[in-house]
Amino acid sequence: MTEFAVSAEKNRWLRLKMLELGVREADLEESFVRSSGNGGQHVNKTSSSVQLKHKPTGITATCMRERSQSINRFLARRELLERIEAASGVITAEMMRTIKLRKQKDRRRRRTSTTPTPETR
Secondary structure (H helix, E strand, C coil): CCCCCCCHHHHHHHHHHHHHHCCCHHHEEEEEECCCCCCCHHHHHCCCEEEEEECCCCCEEEECCCCCHHHHHHHHHHHHHHHHHHHCCCCCHHHHHHHHHHHHHHHHHHHHHHCCCCCCC
């Protein structure tokens, strides 16, 4: 596996996560596209956006968050692994965050619907 322009610890984590989920580099189809948005001339001249597709499952991930192609490659792989993990039925950190927000909204909605408003007093 290639090393990306992130810390050695993050590269190690990515390798272990791919091994844990059974994702091989050969299973990934990677393509580069020109990004859009902020970044100026650098973004307009280079293909720094990364599109990844996991061939066995058909799950895709696109990343154009950073100006660096290498960092976008890492981020796209991380996002793809999260999507593969979510598709396998495992509760991911992102899913836990979504569940927590949903509970907070429900709690607020119940609280506002049961408390009397100034018009009803």
